[in-house]
Each structure stands twice: as C-alpha cells, then as structure tokens.
Amino acid sequence: MKLPLRLAVFGVGVAGLGFLLVWGVADLPPFGHYAGPYGDIITKLVEPQRHMANAVTAVVFDYRGFDTMGEELILFSAASAVALLLREIRERDTVDVVDAIRSDAIRGLGVLVAAATLLLALYVVSHGFVSPGGGFQGGVVISAAFLFVFLTGEYHAYARLMPTKFAEPLESFGAGAYVALGLIAFGFGLAFLENFLPLGVTGRLRSGGSAALVNWASAFAVAGGFLLIYAEYLEGNMAARYRRSKP
Amino acid sequence: MVPLQSIALLFVALGALLVVLVRDVVRQALILSLYGFALVVLFLVFQAPDVALSELVVSAVAYPLVVVAAIARIAAHRKRRGE
Numbered sequence A: 001m002k003l004p005l006r007l008a009v010f011g012v013g014v015a016g017l018g019f020l021l022v023w024g025v026a027d028l029p030p031f032g033h034y035a036g037p038y039g040d041i042i043t044k045l046v047e048p049q050r051h052m053a054n055a056v057t058a059v060v061f062d063y064r065g066f067d068t069m070g071e072e073l074i075l076f077s078a079a080s081a082v083a084l085l086l087r088e089i090r091e092r093d094t095v096d097v098v099d100a101i102r103s104d105a106i107r108g109l110g111v112l113v114a115a116a117t118l119l120l121a122l123y124v125v126s127h128g129f130v131s132p133g134g135g136f137q138g139g140v141v142i143s144a145a146f147l148f149v150f151l152t153g154e155y156h157a158y159a160r161l162m163p164t165k166f167a168e169p170l171e172s173f174g175a176g177a178y179v180a181l182g183l184i185a186f187g188f189g190l191a192f193l194e195n196f197l198p199l200g201v202t203g204r205l206r207s208g209g210s211a212a213l214v215n216w217a218s219a220f221a222v223a224g225g226f227l228l229i230y231a232e233y234l235e236g237n238m239a240a241r242y243r244r245s246k247p
Numbered sequence B: 001m002v003p004l005q006s007i008a009l010l011f012v013a014l015g016a017l018l019v020v021l022v023r024d025v026v027r028q029a030l031i032l033s034l035y036g037f038a039l040v041v042l043f044l045v046f047q048a049p050d051v052a053l054s055e056l057v058v059s060a061v062a063y064p065l066v067v068v069a070a071i072a073r074i075a076a077h078r079k080r081r082g083e
Helices: A003-026 A038-050 A055-063 A065-086 A104-126 A135-151 A155-161 A164-187 A211-241 B002-021 B025-045 B049-080
Strands: none
Touching: A038 A055, A055 A065, A055 A211, A065 A164, A065 A211, A104 A135, A104 A211, A135 A211, A135 B049, A164 A211, A211 B049, B002 B025, B025 B049
C-alpha cells in the first residue's frame, strides 16, 4: 500500500476510535464516585455471611466460585496447549547442557531469594481471606520462586526441582480438586461449590470454610500451569541450544 | 493521594508509549516489565492491592520471561538455519 493511502486508512480508524472513546468517557460517573450497588452490598454482607475479611477473595472463591472455575480451566487449557505446541524437542535429544553462571555468590543468593519467595507465596495463599492475596496471586508467586532458581544460573537444579512430571500432576490435581470440592457440596445436599465446613472466626487463618480449600486448589492449579509453561519454554530453549548434531 | 495517583498515571502513560516506540524486541520485553511495575504502583495507589499482586507477578515477572524465552528460541532457530 502507498503511504498516503495507509495514512488515510489510519486516519479513519483513529477518528472512529477517538469518537467512541470520548463518547464513552463522557458518560462515566465522576472520578472516585461509585455508582453500582454490588460493591456496597458485598462489603456489608461478606463478614456476617462468610466470616472473611477480604471481600475480593470472598467474591472470587465463594460468591462467584463457579465463574472462577471457568477461569481456572482457561488457564489449564492454555498451559496444556503451550505444552502440546512446544514439545517437539526434549532434553534427552541434547548433549552437555552447560549451566551458564558459575559464581557461587549468585547461586547462593538465588537459593536465598527462591526460599524467601516461596515463603511469601505460601503466606499470600494461606491469608487469602484475611489480607490481600489468595490462590491465584499466591500460585503465580509459587511458580516465580522456582524461576529464581533458573535465573541464578542452574538449569540442572531447576530441572531437578521442578521437572515437567511434577508440574503436570500439580496442575491437574489443583484443577481436579476445585471441581471435586464443588461436587462434594452435593453430598451435603447443597448447591455446587456451596460452603460445607464451619466458617471459623473472621480474621483467623482458618476462616472461610470450604472456600479456603478451593483457594488452595486454585493455588496448586495456577502454580502448576505456570510452571508447565515455563518448563516447556526453558527446556525447549536449552534443547535447541545444546541439540545433538545428528538426532 | 491525588498527587500520588497523578504521578502513577503519568508513569503508566509514559511506559505504554515507550513499549510501543521501542523497536528492539529484547529491549521491548524489558520495558514491558518496567511498564508492568508502573501498573502495579498505579493499582496500589488506587487501593486495589489484590489486583496489584496479580499484576506484579504476571506482568512484571512471568510474561516478560515467556517473551524473552520465545525470542531466544527464534534466535536459536534462525542460527541453526544459517540466516
């Protein structure tokens, strides 16, 4: 395409988008004013109904737990698709994978940071109904802890710590446990994913009833999913770099 | 709170512009990570710590890593084919 024509097409697109944007923004409620009733209702009801201090996690894993299950399965299928597409060459097709970083100081620091990150992750997951955080965020932080092991130079250590054969069951267990917890509620004569455990005391670690278990299930599924995605990329990259000349 | 929010918004706007303007893919991935961090600060000053936590790990750590890994893989692929 010639440049003037491209500019003309671009101009029409930008004018249309600009119009829609201004139109949309002009009708928004004033900055800082909240018009919808749901947020106010939830913040009033969440403590007496569910004994949870964090309304966000309460909505995610209890009030709309079924929707979250759908999101969970989106991540599950995305991770599976990445594994399916990228799994063309494997570590057994390689020779002499070399760890790039040989400094003991960096390795030591890596182990330290990884351990601290894992601790933070478990804190974020377990306090999901008390303070900001929860299964999804904590799950991703769990996976980040293993990334630090890789980033500080030890592909071998990373592969030994979290090979694909651990990431896959972790992801499947989490996704399966989420659905199973929903089905267990049927056994108590309740609706799918309805709470079937004592709710506990608000602000305590054991508050939240069975939604706390759903929270952990999603943490495992998310951590497993992200680890599987990392593993496919990292193993594929290592395999491509140190590939045998004749397969 | 308003000055803090304005500064955070400014950094996000600047970061978004930089991500689009930088043409080198590796640099773009790094700036994307910084842009993600600007978003984390934005969510934090707008009192959405739950979203900030997700954003922190996904867009500042996990997503740039996947992008950089993909770039490295394409580079290795090109090298093998002798381009």
